[in-house]
Each structure stands twice: as C-alpha cells, then as structure tokens.
Amino acid sequence: MYSKRFAQYHGEALNVTDSRADSDGAIVASEIVRPNGGTPIKVDWRLGTRDGLYKVTDVIIDGISMAASDRSQFASVIQRTGGQVEGLLAMMRDKSVGPDASPAAVPRKQPQSAVPSH
Numbered sequence: 001m002y003s004k005r006f007a008q009y010h011g012e013a014l015n016v017t018d019s020r021a022d023s024d025g026a027i028v029a030s031e032i033v034r035p036n037g038g039t040p041i042k043v044d045w046r047l048g049t050r051d052g053l054y055k056v057t058d059v060i061i062d063g064i065s066m067a068a069s070d071r072s073q074f075a076s077v078i079q080r081t082g083g084q085v086e087g088l089l090a091m092m093r094d095k096s097v098g099p100d101a102s103p104a105a106v107p108r109k110q111p112q113s114a115v116p117s118h
Contacts, residue, residue: 011035012033013032013033014030014031014032014033014043015030015031015033015040016028016029016030017029017031022046024048024057025046025048025049025054025057026046026054027045027046027047028044029042029043029044030043030045031043041061042061042062042063043059043061044059044060045058046059046060
C-alpha cells in the first residue's frame with residue numbers, strides 16, 4: 001500500500017534510529033537521509049503482529065500518519081458519493097489499475113428527486 005508513495009525516493013539512505021514496544025506491537029523510528037545533504041525526513045513505522053509476524057500498520061512521515069490521511073481521504077470520497085461505499089471501492093479499483101487515478105476523479109452522486117418519476 002505504501003510502496004508507491006516511497007517509489008519516488010532514489011539514492012537515499014534509510015537509517016533506523018530507535019525501536020520500542022508499544023501496546024499494539026512496536027514502533028521503529030528512522031530517517032531518510034538525502035544524498036544532496038537536505039534535511040533528513042523522519043519516518044516512524046508502526047508495526048502490529050498477525051499470525052506471529054510483524055506487519056507494517058502505519059507509516060508516520062514527519063509526524064503525519066499515512067493511515068489517518070487515508071481514512072480522511074476515504075471518508076471524503078464516501079461523502080462526495082452520497083454516502084455510498086461503492087464510490088470508494090471504484091476509486092480504489094482505479095488506483096490499483098492506473099497510477100494517475102485520483103479521488104478527485106470520482107463522480108459525485110447526484111441527489112435523487114423526492115418525487116418519484118413515472
């Protein structure tokens with residue numbers, strides 16, 4: 001899920017700076033060091049366990065949770081499509097098919113008339 005977001009990084013080094021247990025599993029703190037000497041990017045990896053293995057459940061970049069960001073984006077899509085989850089599912093299918101698909105491209109659901117048509 002997050003791999004496409006990190007695909008833009010080339011030549012950077014990822015340094016693990018800390019790790020600690022938390023109530024849901026563990027948090028691994030790291031930073032992406034840019035080859036041009038720019039300010040390192042702080043990245044925390046929240047890990048949960050499933051079937052005895054650690055799995056990444058969230059990536060927090062410079063204090064911004066990708067999981068929270070995704071939830072907000074999903075809620076926005078559902079709201080724009082009249083509360084219908086189908087709009088979100090369509091957006092997710094489009095994103096999995098093409099890298100240029102965006103939630104802005106999801107059509108808004110038109111309000112239905114209160115008077116039935118005959």
